[in-house]
Amino acid sequence: MLGDVAGSLVLEVGCGAGQCARWLTSHGARAVGLDLSTRQLQHSRRIDDETGVRFPVVAGTATALPFPDDAFDVVFSAFGALQFVADAGRAVGEAARVLRPGGRFAFSVTHPVRWTMPDDPSREGLVVTSSYWDRTPYVEEDDEGRVTYAEHHRTLGDWVGHLARTGFRITGLIEPEWPVGHDRVWGGWGPERGALVPGTAIVSATLG
Template identity: 45%
Template sequence: MPSDTGPRFDPATLSAHAASNRAMWESYSDEYQAKHGGDLAASGGFAWGTTQIPESELRVLDDVAGRDILEFGCGAAQWSIALAQRGARPVGLDLSERQLQHARRLMAEAGVDFPLVHASAEAVPLPDASFDVVFCDHGAMTFADPYRTVPEAARLLRPGGLFAFNHHSPIETICWPLDANEVSDRLALDYFGMHVFDDGEEVFFNLPYGEWIRLFRANGFVVEDLIEPQVKADTTSSYRSAVSLAWARRWPAEEIWRLRKP
């Protein structure tokens, strides 16, 4: 595959929330990479979440060599670069052209080449059963509608394929007021009916645990694991304040779903 693949991107086809998030990421990508690129480089791109827990410790993806892998919302493709260096055949998909420009730069620096797709994870311009793994570390499973992305993941996976993604836990979501800079130790948002959240800067998504499980089952997935990492005492993060890190030592701030397509 060439470095860029899929039909020409048409912004007019985007949902309203996708268009809003695309605009946000186009303007924020440079600042994001300047702020967090050091953390991602230090981990070698092969680590999960806002505290960069090594994949070698969590073992979410298993052996990646020789596997066709789609990164669902790849940003600057630090994860996909690490996968290519380990013998995988990754494809990076992102809604932000500016993020993909950063991905091309980092790919050139790393001396690897793989396809990048400029598209929404809600409507991926790639054939059915193209991948052994579809995965996401925040990315599309935070900023796109799961009622659209989960069916897309199921469509894109081959039988026996793995769907794995990390996102903010529902517990953290309902403890973080939309107008606040810090997470709270009190419930702040409704749990029942949670789906779409708009804090005025970005639109993001989450569901109650039961609804996640029903959505997975409706699309043919079997839940293999739900990993809830606990932040260690000496953990630092460019993503999280001291308050947020302290919170994540007591409650799950992020979680990783591991799902199988039979």
């Protein structure tokens, strides 16, 4: 979905400990990682020391990227920041701003259909209990009422709209099928649900 990145300047938004950016660096890209969490960036630097594969990381947010216009050939986010910002349109706009004309933007998110079902990976969880169009975010709070986690739901149409309004041309949409023989259960996802509906949506788009 990223195309040939060898020699390209690539920004990973919401890089976490940098696994993806590190892989791209080892395949010839000039990767830069960005994450809101200082702790995650500390993990990234520790892994740099263990692997010997190093790349620069920056603390920042998806809705205010600390880079100049037209700075990157590729911007991507692998389950990184886009689900966790309230203003997805602004995040997409920031990706467009820092991309050079013709640059590529790719991202993966939890498939929007996932929000219609309970957080139960068993057969009993194969029921639709929520509206696909209910965009109420999932929020966790501590005992004092402070938000500790928030995740936002957008439909596929929402993502298409954000990309189109920002000047992107969609070049790919992948909804991966559950791998045959894979039996790992993670959160609300497992082989029973995965055999019937996609858990991930991966989008790629070109600017201009």
